[in-house]
Amino acid sequence: MKPTTVTHLRQWKQEQRKFASLTAYDASFAKLFEEQGVKVLLVGDSLGMTLQGHDSTLPVTVADVAYHTRAVRRGAPACLLLADMPFMSYATPSLACTNAAELMQAGANMVKLEGGSWLCETVKMLTERAVPVCGHLGLTPQSVNVFGGYKVQGRDELAAKQLLEDAKNLELAGMQLLVLECVPSELARKITEELTIPVIGIGAGNATDGQILVMHDAFGITGGHTPKFAKNFLAQSGDIRSAVQQYMQDVEQGIYPAEEHSFN
Numbered sequence: 001m002k003p004t005t006v007t008h009l010r011q012w013k014q015e016q017r018k019f020a021s022l023t024a025y026d027a028s029f030a031k032l033f034e035e036q037g038v039k040v041l042l043v044g045d046s047l048g049m050t051l052q053g054h055d056s057t058l059p060v061t062v063a064d065v066a067y068h069t070r071a072v073r074r075g076a077p078a079c080l081l082l083a084d085m086p087f088m089s090y091a092t093p094s095l096a097c098t099n100a101a102e103l104m105q106a107g108a109n110m111v112k113l114e115g116g117s118w119l120c121e122t123v124k125m126l127t128e129r130a131v132p133v134c135g136h137l138g139l140t141p142q143s144v145n146v147f148g149g150y151k152v153q154g155r156d157e158l159a160a161k162q163l164l165e166d167a168k169n170l171e172l173a174g175m176q177l178l179v180l181e182c183v184p185s186e187l188a189r190k191i192t193e194e195l196t197i198p199v200i201g202i203g204a205g206n207a208t209d210g211q212i213l214v215m216h217d218a219f220g221i222t223g224g225h226t227p228k229f230a231k232n233f234l235a236q237s238g239d240i241r242s243a244v245q246q247y248m249q250d251v252e253q254g255i256y257p258a259e260e261h262s263f264n
């Protein structure tokens with residue numbers, strides 16, 4: 001199978017071809033996802049919640065993400081593999097370089113960082129040193145204590161303007177992909193239209209170039225609170241392979257996320 005690269009994602013954006021991606025944390029699911037045709041996987045620091053049982057992503061370490069990245073890479077050799085840089089692992093540009101190197105050597109194709117324009121210097125430094133960067137704006141879970149909870153971001157005019165500005169600044173600094181989490185659909189549409197790089201949404205409506213779901217949310221095995229944007233594809237499909245197919249098809253056809261999964 002030909003490896004998926006960021007160039008493919010750019011091409012899909014130009015062709016207005018939507019794509020579905022998932023988180024993965026182990027070789028078996030990664031293999032199944034790749035076999036079903038998922039082209040982009042993320043070893044998310046959501047593993048702190050889904051795998052480790054914490055109530056936030058803050059306890060996750062670089063070693064944790066590297067361990068799961070190695071496993072996912074073995075299962076899905078051709079996927080474009082993103083790895084999350086955990087809380088505080090990119091607090092300075094040089095710390096970011098050291099920790100990103102570990103994730104790239106574990107098999108990631110790109111690292112994902114949460115935050116706005118303050119990250120521009122880091123993004124530039126990583127990109128210049130051959131580490132492609134995916135940004136993450138909106139509800140950035142590592143900032144849960146700053147936000148005072150998991151809340152939709154960019155709802156008022158000023159906050160929306162700031163998010164758009166951050167996205168543009170990060171793109172200028174070298175960011176090659178962006179995840180937008182829990183922002184109003186219209187804002188996500190605007191950011192997607194104004195950036196030349198692909199934008200992946202989660203709780204950001206269906207106008208983004210791609211979508212991502214935490215795999216546990218896609219299969220309805222999220223313990224406790226289920227986010228508004230989540231959809232249990234296993235419930236309607238009956239088996240995991242069909243659920244993945246349904247998710248991909250619904251994203252490609254713009255059926256998922258629907259209004260009920262979005263914020264306005």
Ligand code: KIV
Nearest residue numbers: 023044045046179212
């Ligand atoms: O950690 C994660 O799984 C993520 C996704 C929610 C995008 O960042």
